[in-house]
Amino acid sequence: MDVPAASWLADRRRSLRRIAVVTGAGISAESGLPTFRGEDALWQGRNPMELFTPEALATRTRESWELFDRLRVLSARAEPNAGHRALAALARSHGVTLATQNIDGLHQRAGSRDVLELHGTLWRLSCAGCGHAGVNETAPLPLLPPPCPACGGPLRPDVVMFGEPLPADALRAATRAAETCDLMLVVGTSGAVYPAAGLPAIARAYGALLVEINPAPTELSAQMDYAARGTAAMLLPVIVRALRGD
Numbered sequence: 519m520d521v522p523a524a525s526w527l528a529d530r531r532r533s534l535r536r537i538a539v540v541t542g543a544g545i546s547a548e549s550g551l552p553t554f555r556g557e558d559a560l561w562q563g564r565n566p567m568e569l570f571t572p573e574a575l576a577t578r579t580r581e582s583w584e585l586f587d588r589l590r591v592l593s594a595r596a597e598p599n600a601g602h603r604a605l606a607a608l609a610r611s612h613g614v615t616l617a618t619q620n621i622d623g624l625h626q627r628a629g630s631r632d633v634l635e636l637h638g639t640l641w642r643l644s645c646a647g648c649g650h651a652g653v654n655e656t657a658p659l660p661l662l663p664p665p666c667p668a669c670g671g672p673l674r675p676d677v678v679m680f681g682e683p684l685p686a687d688a689l690r691a692a693t694r695a696a697e698t699c700d701l702m703l704v705v706g707t708s709g710a711v712y713p714a715a716g717l718p719a720i721a722r723a724y725g726a727l728l729v730e731i732n733p734a735p736t737e738l739s740a741q742m743d744y745a746a747r748g749t750a751a752m753l754l755p756v757i758v759r760a761l762r763g764d
């Protein structure tokens with residue numbers, strides 16, 4: 519497939535050694551997972567924006583947990599796609615820092631390591647009552663909300679909900695990567711939610727080249743040196759081969 523973005527990057531590949539990648543829900547779309555703002559955004563008629571809040575989890579606990587459990591089931595059934603796998607392959611030849619807004623765990627299942635989960639993960643649950651936290655990959659869960667194995671209180675998924683702060687270590691590492699990279703790939707994100715959406719501007723301010731991989735224009739497109747219009751699973755394998763000189 520002749521992808522102009524790949525040729526554009528191939529011409530520059532010798533100067534593009536440190537690569538930062540920011541991904542959003544769009545990279546998991548071809549794995550069958552819903553995005554937040556696409557046409558499939560209203561999950562089963564519910565708007566995740568209303569249910570992805572600490573207040574909703576406290577006051578509409580069952581409804582919130584039904585959505586989280588549904589997402590866990592969908593994510594568990596989903597397979598990483600060629601886009602996830604291409605990014606894992608890129609890290610075998612370049613210094614890559616991968617920061618994702620996704621909570622589905624697909625990057626890790628594709629082989630990416632040290633993934634910065636800016637918005638947490640569906641696969642770790644924690645207890646506000648006693649501080650217990652741990653990985654739980656049972657999907658569907660037998661009880662909603664799942665009881666804490668230590669104190670019996672209700673567990674919550676370790677995802678960053680609207681109004682909550684991002685994990686400081688992950689955000690710090692992602693910001694550092696934006697400041698030090700030669701190239702930032704921005705894949706499958708609308709750029710609607712900060713601070714993750716602010717990472718491309720930081721990379722640009724520090725002199726990196728910015729490439730967007732998205733079938734549609736976004737709020738970030740104007741910052742890009744190159745906007746590759748296409749899907750992650752189609753474009754990333756070609757772009758990664760160009761960067762690797764394969």
Ligand code: APR
Binds near residue numbers: 556
């Ligand atoms: N390949 C690449 N990009 C795609 C694909 C695809 N196959 N399909 C859709 N997209 C793009 C859409 O064009 C859109 O720009 O993915 C983007 C998805 O945008 P959102 O649904 O807003 O998802 P995201 O940017 O990850 O949302 C950021 O908002 O709701 C919160 O915390 C949630 O992490 C999420 C954050």
